[in-house]
Amino acid sequence: MKYKPTIGLEIHAELKTKTKMFCACKNDSEEKKPNINICPVCMGHPGTLPVINKEAVKSVLRVGTALGGELADLSEFDRKNYFYPDIPKGYQISQYKHPLVSGGKLNGVEITRVHLEEDTAKSSHVEDPEQREWVEDPERSEGKSSEYSLVDFNRAGVPLLELVTEPVMHSGEEVSKFGKELRLLLQYLDVSEANMEKGEMRLEANVSVSLTENLGTKVEIKNLNSFSSAERGVEFEIKRQIALLEGGGRVTQETRGWDENKQETFSQRAKEDSHDYRYFPDPDLPKLSVKDIKEFSKENLDLEIKETPVQKRDRFRRYYGIKESDIEFYIYNKNLSDLFEKSAEHLNSDKKFDKSTLQILSNYIVSDFASFGEKVFEVKPEAVASVVRMINSGELSSRGAKNVIQILVNEGGDPSSIAQKEGLFQKNDEADLLLIVKDLVAQNQKIVNEYKSGKLSAIQFLVGQGMKATNGSANPSVLKDLILKVI
Numbered sequence: 001m002k003y004k005p006t007i008g009l010e011i012h013a014e015l016k017t018k019t020k021m022f023c024a025c026k027n028d029s030e031e032k033k034p035n036i037n038i039c040p041v042c043m044g045h046p047g048t049l050p051v052i053n054k055e056a057v058k059s060v061l062r063v064g065t066a067l068g069g070e071l072a073d074l075s076e077f078d079r080k081n082y083f084y085p086d087i088p089k090g091y092q093i094s095q096y097k098h099p100l101v102s103g104g105k106l107n108g109v110e111i112t113r114v115h116l117e118e119d120t121a122k123s124s125h126v127e128d129p130e131q132r133e134w135v136e137d138p139e140r141s142e143g144k145s146s147e148y149s150l151v152d153f154n155r156a157g158v159p160l161l162e163l164v165t166e167p168v169m170h171s172g173e174e175v176s177k178f179g180k181e182l183r184l185l186l187q188y189l190d191v192s193e194a195n196m197e198k199g200e201m202r203l204e205a206n207v208s209v210s211l212t213e214n215l216g217t218k219v220e221i222k223n224l225n226s227f228s229s230a231e232r233g234v235e236f237e238i239k240r241q242i243a244l245l246e247g248g249g250r251v252t253q254e255t256r257g258w259d260e261n262k263q264e265t266f267s268q269r270a271k272e273d274s275h276d277y278r279y280f281p282d283p284d285l286p287k288l289s290v291k292d293i294k295e296f297s298k299e300n301l302d303l304e305i306k307e308t309p310v311q312k313r314d315r316f317r318r319y320y321g322i323k324e325s326d327i328e329f330y331i332y333n334k335n336l337s338d339l340f341e342k343s344a345e346h347l348n349s350d351k352k353f354d355k356s357t358l359q360i361l362s363n364y365i366v367s368d369f370a371s372f373g374e375k376v377f378e379v380k381p382e383a384v385a386s387v388v389r390m391i392n393s394g395e396l397s398s399r400g401a402k403n404v405i406q407i408l409v410n411e412g413g414d415p416s417s418i419a420q421k422e423g424l425f426q427k428n429d430e431a432d433l434l435l436i437v438k439d440l441v442a443q444n445q446k447i448v449n450e451y452k453s454g455k456l457s458a459i460q461f462l463v464g465q466g467m468k469a470t471n472g473s474a475n476p477s478v479l480k481d482l483i484l485k486v487i
């Protein structure tokens with residue numbers, strides 16, 4: 001029997017606004033000192049009043065626009081009630097009935113909604129050897145493994161975007177692909193750093209399997225701290241559920257954690273229903289009449305979206321027509337992509353903007369220039385264009401080009417002068433090369449004989465020696481012809 005897995009995602013991303021969601025505290029994910037960016041509002045003191053952060057609302061609306069979702073005319077914030085030390089008010093301000101964005105699509109996956117809420121504080125559970133005696137007293141520690149917990153409120157009240165997808169994915173691979181594309185979009189829209197390792201983006205996967213068209217009972221997986229754990233966690237859970245059902249068991253609706261060390265999911269708690277949270281509109285906050293606020297208009301949001309990854313791929317395909325794998329490389333490497341575009345512009349100015357020249361430029365950027373790391377961003381696009389021109393005209397061999405690029409990146413300068421000074425201009429002149437070839441043949445009689453007795457590949461060795469002798473500046477095909485002539 002063939003079970004069909006189904007997955008829906010809930011993804012949180014910390015927005016990179018200057019201040020928190022409902023107060024003027026600094027929103028700084030880099031702050032290491034605990035409880036520095038706090039005030040009575042985000043500490044949940046009685047009598048304080050929250051004020052909505054406009055920039056955070058706009059960020060979510062911008063994401064909604066880029067996803068092609070529907071922006072709410074009227075939106076509101078709700079209280080989600082529960083008790084935990086990381087939620088000082090006893091409730092989290094979130095959105096329930098009227099999210100800012102409904103619908104939309106990314107990577108072919110339908111989006112249910114995108115809404116705005118506040119992040120919780122960060123708790124760490126501490127093992128303290130000094131307290132060992134205390135924890136080993138089972139009556140006092142209640143069997144807990146850590147002695148005490150610390151709470152850092154710097155993160156409490158940081159604006160958090162939540163995106164929920166429809167249950168339409170079917171594999172771990174699809175999940176990580178979606179996650180990566182969303183991260184890219186959030187970065188392109190400049191709304192979040194979306195770094196999974198830093199917890200700026202968090203992903204929960206709901207997984208079920210079924211033999212029929214009806215979806216099976218879902219299990220929610222938490223602590224998926226990277227795209228690869230998301231992929232493996234989902235695949236593990238699919239297999240676990242299938243094995244359970246095939247063994248005559250039933251899947252229970254619950255929340256499970258992903259154990260990175262054991263590479264398996266484990267039961268954490270039974271899933272609460274939304275009615276357990278007693279959601280109700282927050283009476284301290286005004287309803288948001290989104291459609292009446294000028295900055296939130298579709299036109300304005302469109303203007304703020306410079307280019308999405310989808311638009312960039314499309315533009316690169318149509319305008320430059322380079323290899324798909326190069327385009328994908330540029331999607332993820334903004335600086336090198338800029339270097340490519342600016343260099344292409346210089347080539348364009350001398351009307352050599354044909355696809356093969358652009359592909360040569362791209363090859364050198366993706367392989368050669370990229371290998372130098374940060375240093376490469378000091379290289380002027382004019383210089384890159386000029387290297388490509390010299391390759392195109394046959395003045396530089398590919399070996400010679402590599403040498404010029406190395407000097408260009410490490411020491412700067414003008415490519416043509418570098419080639420001149422280092423003697424790297426391709427030598428096409430037969431008279432010059434003939435002397436070198438005669439020398440070469442004299443010194444490698446054994447190889448020459450091998451060639452003569454039928455080992456045709458020996459010629460390549462001789463060409464290689466010739467390239468070496470000329471510092472990579474010889475034209476290899478001229479070289480080969482000459483060698484054949486001489487022997």
Ligand code: ADP
Binds near residue numbers: 006010164206208274
């Ligand atoms: P809940 O009421 O438990 O919050 P929702 O219907 O709001 O459930 O869905 C929460 C998430 O779970 C969404 O991402 C959705 O796509 C996903 N989901 C819902 N039902 C299933 C299912 N049967 N299998 C897999 N994912 C599901």
Ligand code: ZN
Binds near residue numbers: 020025037038039
């Ligand atoms: Zn505050």
Ligand code: MG
Binds near residue numbers: 274
């Ligand atoms: Mg729900």
